[in-house]
Amino acid sequence: MSKTEKLRWAKLDNAAKIYPAARRKNWSNVFRQSATLTDAVDKEVLSSALAVVVKRFPTIASRLRKGAFWYYLQEVESPPGIIDEYSYPLTFMSRKEMRKCAFRVIVYKNRIAVEFFHSLTDGTGALVFLKNLLAEYLEQKYNISVPLENGIVDRRQKPVDEETEDSFLKVAGEVSQSRKDSNAWRMSGEGEAQGFLNLTCFKLPVKDVIDKAHQYNTTLTVFLSAVMMKALLNLQKEKTPSLKKQKRIKLLIPVNLRNLYPSKTLRNFAMFTIPEIDPRLGEYTLEEIINVIYHKMGAEITQKHMSSVIAANVNDEKNLFLRVAPLPLKNLVMKTVFNSVGEKKSCLTLSNLGLVKFPEIMKKYITRMDFILGVQAAAPYNCGVVSFDDTVYVNFIRNICQPELERHFYYVLKETGIEATLESNRK
């Protein structure tokens, strides 16, 4: 048996199956997590740290391969080379690149960024990978010993089975939830040339945001989601003044299922909830929007509801006709479904990774964390949120020229009394 054949492989998890099929000529579903350090990154040490970490997380440090009926992941034989940063994050990941390695490690000055194709893992799994890469790097670079806490694991240990399981299959319910849902308002604008992506980072003081969220008796995620929906409402109103012609504002909020089910998987294990506002019903205050989101999340983020939603996806995967269909046919069907349904149900995604915690010894070397989602295939925006230390980083990514949504988001925030500091990659 050749060395390549001995490498570990895994079927794609239930959520991951759609992403390879949904890829387009210049779009693939990739997201980024990065950490900015106090000192410039030493690439040699980082390569050495990466070589250790890829062995520990074989389902994340993988490449995407084709079988006759399904795609699958195969662990990479050797760690990928370290890449220098481009002028924008999340540059297009081609099929050829994914066949070699479906994640990238990118360095710019003090920053280490990892970009993952979404079939490998979700935000939580990616964060564990990045944390352990940082821990290994800091240990090798500064000769320190990082305790095994806050997501740091023993990198020399063999991968644990629980971390590589497809938890969707375990928690799927008996009854399936209908996927019928109304379409959302679609933003549009003049596209950027050469696939350039505009990044605008809003830096907010954690204390201010949490205090404000508590004033409304809600959480940081609900508060920021409400601000985003209010910004979307204002933007649509500016573009389409006629109330009757306005469409529903819907925000896709990913839900980490590890908080609902006892799972330690590092593969995809997230679902979503989509709160919506019908602007034709009248003007909504921020408080009313918060109520809508809060109650929607309360009703849907339960084991029973999520199990029924997962069941619908798992049943599709188990369908005999779909299973025996050759991969090109499956791709055609899944791509058609994704294009006609998948992305029309929300205006954009707001994904909050939460507060990132490190062991104290690591924390003094890290100054900042970022979480950036790629734009949707047919919609120009997406938004990733992460909190670290005393700052919330809200990263807007956009493939159109006009920063209209960011402007409205800024003003809605300012109306609530929170002032953001802005940073961007403007050309």
Added chain:
Amino acid sequence: MYCINCGAKLESTEKICPLCDTKVHCPDVTETKEPLYPAGRIPKLKHRSNTFNGAVIIMFLIPVAVSFLADFHYDRNLSWFGYVLGALILGYITFALPLWFEKPNPVIFTPCAFAGVTVYLCYINFITSGDWFLTFAFPVTGGFCVISTAVVTLMRYLKKGKLYIWGGAFALTGAFVALIEFLISITFRISFTGWSLYPFAVLVLLGGLLFYLAINKSAREIMERKLFF
């Protein structure tokens, strides 16, 4: 520092306000922090695989080679090969040539395809020593070229009124079918039997229906509700 136009609070690295595109001017800021991303490092995007386009050319070349050999082998002379070659070139211009372009504009490629048909017709006429039916073929090609190009152009550049465009296209095609029968009767000296009235009636009715749906919103909604998929 703050944007002098919109008042947004900016990092000291910002040169242009990300919210309103105003150039930032703040002589007091002497801090030399690194920008968030390096400037001028844009990856080159490979838009289309030349392998695919090469494979398409080979697909066209195979029947060219086979028909050439068959024609030549039969009587050591080329007789019908020109027709096959012309048809294949026409097929390539129509279906494969746009693949070489990043964003092929159908407003350009549609008349190009009809121009190819016209050249092919001229070739056939030349080979048959002027004995071919150009008085019929030219007006038919020209008519379809005008209707197709008009539909493609309007669909591309008008954001609204798709039902009107297709309604008009159906009605025009109906009228054009009647003209085709007239041209057939002149060119081939066949009496005018009026068969074209059937497609004319159907196409004009369809066109009228689309116009009605375009005007009547409630009828349009009913159709959408009944026929969506």
